[in-house]
Amino acid sequence: MSTIQSVLAIYALFSLLTLFQSGIRNVYIEILDSIYNRTFYSFRKGDMPKCFSKFYFTELSFDFLKLITFFILAPIIIIRHFSNGGFKYKFPHKPYWKVDISPIKEKYISTPITIKFKKDLPFTPDVKQVIYVESSYNEDLNRYIVKKHKDIDELFNENGFDFVYIPTIINELNTEKARYLFPQIDANTIVSNQITSQGIIDNLFTYTEDVIRLKGGLLHYQGTGDNFSFFTYYQFTNYKKSELWQQLRAYRSTLWADRREKLYCLSSSSDIPTEDTADDDFEYRAKNLIQEIEERIKALKQMGINELILKSMLSFDAEKPQLSRLQITKNYEIRLPDYNNLEISMYPLPKAVFFLFLKHPEGILFKHLSEHRDELTEIYKRISGKESVAEISKSMNDIVDSTKNAINEKCSRIREAFIKEFDESIARNYFITGKKGMPKKIILDRSLVLLEGNV
Structure with a gap:
């Protein structure tokens, strides 16, 4: 065997070893946690369903079950996910050769310095942001960050943070x-060429x-x-x-990730509809957003120091951003003249609901909505061009x-159109x-509302 072949063989062996170690760790993190907590605990207690009793699982030792997991499940999962270049458990879409499994160097795990800022900061701090700062330009650090920016992003994203x-x-x-x-600004308002990071x-x-x-x-x-x-x-x-x-790995290991789960209230306190169902569910249902809008907002919204x-x-x-006038045109378009004549688009049903509430500055109780049925119907006929009673009646x-929650769904679409x-x-x-x-x-x-059409 030539020298080159020997080097290639050693490299291939090392790569496979790295792959196997990464797989073992990911299997441990994602599979063992759930299996130990749910299934293995039952094995140890002898609480497995009777249908498994003939296999005498309760007689197996806990260590033997670990061996089964490591030496049977782990290789299967490694082979299964090898073609994807990564593991779906801990490092999604990351090639195995980029997974750093080396121990974190303890010498770099130090207690960061606490700095007190005045409470009236000109932005709302974001606990998920990790911000690079310096008193004067550090060439070595900046060159490194520019080159490795994507990798550093991924490193902190794994723990739920943004670099x-x-x-x-x-x-x-x-x-x-x-x-x-x-929203009132134009392109000439931004002066990025006059701003420096320092x-x-x-x-x-x-x-x-x-x-x-x-x-x-x-x-x-x-x-x-x-x-x-x-x-x-944290000082480098x-x-x-x-x-x-x-040092980045060491610092990242000291951060806590935001693991709070979202709590959803899918209905009112009772599953039985009442005359207050729409009102009870308004706060939750009227804030529902479709995924596409959520992603757009996330991409556009400047939080933390970005602000x-x-x-x-x-x-x-x-x-303090100024409010724009709200203009309803003869063609029932909704425009904001002071926000670069921005048009707010809505489908006819949500738009009809919007116009109804716009006509009633005093507000409307949801349980009294039926009193406004005829008014809402006439608004809808005008903006949709539909005259068929049968077609409109059910809506x-x-x-x-x-x-019912139909009114909340329309309120959600209205909110969505603006945000x-x-x-x-x-x-x-x-x-x-x-x-x-x-x-x-x-x-x-209402002094900001301009009506051109017969709403």
Whole structure:
């Protein structure tokens, strides 16, 4: 065997070993946890269903069951997922050769410095953001981050965090993203060529009295209390490429991930419909968004320090966005003249509900919706062009029936139409809101409403 063949054989053996070790770890994390907690615990207690009793599982030792898992299940899963270049358990879509299974270096696990910032920060801190900051330009660190940005992103994403490198945010911000928070701006309002990442960081640190020399490290929001916002700062100490990655891994291991589960209220307190079903479910159902809209909002919304960066790039005082006038045209289009004549698109049924509530600034109790059936029907006929009573009747009956959730679905579509265009802090002035047991209404000042058509 030639030298080259020997090297290739050793490399292939090492790759397979790495693959097997990665598979074992992933199987342990994702399979053993559930199997041990559910099935193996039953084995040990002898609580398995009677249909398994003839196999004498209760006689098996716990260690033997571990061996079965490691040496039978693990190889099967490794082979199954080899063609995908990764494992679906812990590292989705990541090739096995990129999975770093080496031990974390303890010398890099240090207690970060706590920094107190004033509570009146010009942005709302985001606990999921890990921000790179420095007092002066560190060439080694910046060169490394630019080259490995994608890998660093993935490293923190695995634990539910977002890595923020300010120069990248400045380059990626555009008019569409800026308009989501400040819909009144035009393209000439953004002055990104006059903003530097160091200027953003310097501005941020004017809100603290703590004197810290930032040689280059990671800033993370912890919480608020006693009129201060608390952040931690982790300082890089070794600028060698291989050691920077180890420091990132070490720091990431000290962060806690946001594992809070969403709680859903799928119905009112009783499964039996009542005249207050629509009102009881309004707060939850009227906030439902289709996945496409959720993804758009996530892509556009600038949270955490991104908000500060955006404000720094605007050529006006961006603390309080102005409300636009709401125009209803002769063709029943909904437009916002002061937001670059933005059109808010809706299907006829949600639009009819929107117009109904727009005509009633005092608000409407859901259980009294039936009193407005004829009015709603006439609005719908005008904007849809439909005249067939049979075609319209069922839709109207469902919407005004307070024992059903049809009205909440229409309110959800109305809210969706606005918040896909700009932030909810502004949009809530335009869609239907209200507390339980109280009239639901559109709170926009009617002096801002311009009616051209017969709504």
